[in-house]
Amino acid sequence: MTRLLFHLSDIHFGLEDNHALDWVKREIAERRPDAVAITGDLTMRARHREFNAAIHWITQLGVPVTVEVGNHDMPYFNPVERFFKPYKRFKGMAKLIEKEIDLDGLVIVPLKTAVRAQPRFNWSKGWVTDRALDKCLSTIDALPRGCRALVAVHHPLREVGTEGTALTRHGNKALAELAKRPVEGVISGHVHDPFDIAEETRNGPVRMIGAGTLSKRTRSTPPSFNEITWDGERLSVNARNLEEIDTCDMQIDDVPEDATPPRQPHEPVAPVDRVPRVDPPVR
Numbered sequence: 001m002t003r004l005l006f007h008l009s010d011i012h013f014g015l016e017d018n019h020a021l022d023w024v025k026r027e028i029a030e031r032r033p034d035a036v037a038i039t040g041d042l043t044m045r046a047r048h049r050e051f052n053a054a055i056h057w058i059t060q061l062g063v064p065v066t067v068e069v070g071n072h073d074m075p076y077f078n079p080v081e082r083f084f085k086p087y088k089r090f091k092g093m094a095k096l097i098e099k100e101i102d103l104d105g106l107v108i109v110p111l112k113t114a115v116r117a118q119p120r121f122n123w124s125k126g127w128v129t130d131r132a133l134d135k136c137l138s139t140i141d142a143l144p145r146g147c148r149a150l151v152a153v154h155h156p157l158r159e160v161g162t163e164g165t166a167l168t169r170h171g172n173k174a175l176a177e178l179a180k181r182p183v184e185g186v187i188s189g190h191v192h193d194p195f196d197i198a199e200e201t202r203n204g205p206v207r208m209i210g211a212g213t214l215s216k217r218t219r220s221t222p223p224s225f226n227e228i229t230w231d232g233e234r235l236s237v238n239a240r241n242l243e244e245i246d247t248c249d250m251q252i253d254d255v256p257e258d259a260t261p262p263r264q265p266h267e268p269v270a271p272v273d274r275v276p277r278v279d280p281p282v283r
C-alpha cells in the first residue's frame with residue numbers, strides 16, 4: 001500500500017509565508033497524507049508569540065506529525081533558558097518532537113543536529129554528537145526485520161563548498177554509519193532549497209532529501225514542500241510549489257555553502273551562487 005508523507009521545513013513563524021501556508025494546509029486537508037514531517041526552524045527567534053503561532057498551526061493539521069528541532073528554535077535572547085531548558089517553548093507540542101512514525105515498514109527516525117552550544121563561532125551550523133548518533137543508530141538497529149528507516153534531521157549531513165567547509169560537524173561520520181544500515185534516505189531542511197541527491201560514503205551511498213522553506217526567507221527557489229511517496233520498495237520525491245515550477249528545476253544541484261539565508265523579504269532575488277558539484281573523497 002502506498003504511503004504519503006508531506007515533508008515541510010523552515011516555516012520560520014515570525015516571517016512565515018501565510019499564502020504558502022494556507023495552500024499547504026489545504027493540501028493536507030484534501031490529500032490527507034499519512035504523516036507530516038517538519039524538519040525544524042519552526043520560528044525565527046524562538047519568541048513565545050512565534051511558538052504560539054507554530055503550535056496553533058501544527059496542532060490543527062489533523063494528521064500525525066513529527067517535528068525536528070532547528071537552530072532557530074532554541075531561545076535566542078535568553079542564554080540561561082537556552083542552556084538549561086532549550087525545548088521548554090515547545091510545550092503544547094512536546095509529544096511531536098522527534099517522534100518516530102511508522103509508514104508501513106518505513107520508519108521516520110530522528111537524528112538531532114541542532115545543539116544549544118558548540119565550540120565554534122557560528123552556532124547555527126549543524127553538529128552531530130556521539131550521543132545523538134548512538135540514539136539514532138540504536139533505534140534503526142532495533143527496527144523489525146524488513147523495516148527501512150527514513151532519518152529526519154534539521155541540517156543536511158554532507159559537507160558543502162570547498163573541502164574543509166563543514167556545514168555539519170560529524171555529518172560524514174553519521175552518513176557512513178547510516179550507509180551500513182537499512183536507510184532509505186535522510187530528510188532535512190535548513191538550507192531553504194529542495195534537493196534530492198545520493199551522497200557517497202566509504203560504506204556506500206545515502207540518499208539525502210532536502211525540503212525548501214515555507215517562509216519569506218527564500219533563497220533560490222520559491223516556497224515549497226516535498227511530497228514523498230513510499231510504495232514499500234521505492235521512495236519518490238516531488239518538490240511542490242505554488243508557482244508550478246517543475247520539480248527538476250526546483251531541486252538544486254548542490255547545497256549552498258552559506259546556509260544562512262542572506263536575503264530579506266521584498267529584496268530582489270540575487271543570482272544563485274552555486275557551488276560546483278564535486279564527488280566527495282572517500283574518507
Ligand SMILES: [Fe+2]
Pocket residue numbers: 010012041072190191192
Ligand atoms: Fe531555516
Ligand SMILES: [Fe+2]
Pocket residue numbers: 041070071072154189190191
Ligand atoms: Fe536552520
